[in-house]
Amino acid sequence: AQSVTQLGSHVSVSEGALVLLRCNYSSSVPPYLFWYVQYPNQGLQLLLKYTTGATLVKGINGFEAEFKKSETSFHLTKPSAHMSDAAEYFCAVKPGGYQKVTFGTGTKLQVIP
Amino acid sequence: KAGVTQTPRYLIKTRGQQVTLSCSPISGHRSVSWYQQTPGQGLQFLFEYFSETQRNKGNFPGRFSGRQFSNSRSEMNVSTLELGDSALYLCASSLAVQVAEAFFGQGTRLTVV
Numbered sequence: 001a002q003s004v005t006q007l008g009s010h011v012s013v014s015e016g017a018l019v020l021l022r023c024n025y026s027s028s029v030p031p032y033l034f035w036y037v038q039y040p041n042q043g044l045q046l047l048l049k050y051t052t053g054a055t056l057v058k059g060i061n062g063f064e065a066e067f068k069k070s071e072t073s074f075h076l077t078k079p080s081a082h083m084s085d086a087a088e089y090f091c092a093v094k095p096g097g098y099q100k101v102t103f104g105t106g107t108k109l110q111v112i113p
Numbered sequence: 114k115a116g117v118t119q120t121p122r123y124l125i126k127t128r129g130q131q132v133t134l135s136c137s138p139i140s141g142h143r144s145v146s147w148y149q150q151t152p153g154q155g156l157q158f159l160f161e162y163f164s165e166t167q168r169n170k171g172n173f174p175g176r177f178s179g180r181q182f183s184n185s186r187s188e189m190n191v192s193t194l195e196l197g198d199s200a201l202y203l204c205a206s207s208l209a210v211q212v213a214e215a216f217f218g219q220g221t222r223l224t225v226v
Contacts, residue, residue: 036217043117043203043217090156100146100169101215103156 002027002093006104014112019063019078021107023091026072033074034092034101035065044090050074061085086111115140117206117218125224131192134221138185138206144168145187146215147179150201159202162187163209194225 007022025031032051036044048059055067061084065076074091091104118137126132138145146169147159158171162181179189185206191198201222205215 034214041201041220041222043119043219044205046214046216049214098168100158100161100171102158103148105155 002031002095002099002102004091004093004102004104006089006091006107008107009105010108010110012110012112013081015083016080019076019081019085019109021076021089021091021109023065023074023076023104024072025074025091025093027093027095029095030069032094032096033065033067034094035059035063035074035076036090036092036103037061038088038090038106040087047076047089081109081111083111083113085109117204117216119202119204119218119221121221122219123222123224125226126194127226128194128196130194131190132194132223133188133190134202134204134223136187136189136204136206136218138187138204139216142206142208142216143185144207144209145181145185146205146207147187147189148203148205149173150203150220151199156203159189191223196225199223199225 003026005024034049035047038044048057050067058064063078088106088108094101120135144163146161149157161169165181176192181187201220203220204218207215
């Protein structure tokens, strides 16, 4: 069975600083990996995804993530935080085939002016 | 292209009642998944439907049920509501079960009093 671990339920960064949200996964087969963002009282919006190919994935709003198989990690980064980035971020894994998506517990990002 | 539509957005019910939530997927999407989101438990998978058949099921009691219609629209039902069922219920659609990328609706906020 697959699992996802997000380190840090809350992360605070200053506006303009680097954003780094950590995600480690376990999966018995090569997975699909995702990052979603959720704003208050909203659904989840896909930020980026890794399926196959290039391990550095670029998403919307300046976010990117790197798939590191040896470390079973898929950390999310953004070079410069903006106030509008304040939200909750979820990492997710899907082994493929007919297996379901498993979400991490989420990381709330606070951006300090 | 219209997104995933969930109705109603907000709902207040009394303990012991039952409730039905609706989800209309993106046109052409045949897979619909349901999730329960609470502050304590995070995002928990309820079930997934494809072509009117349940393909995956989470660890929820039998009070939680769902179905999918021939037009891919889906409903979930919760009977004998408990206070602990208060949550944001999210629906996600994708082209097929095997396809990794899911698109979420804005959710239905259910409050049980």
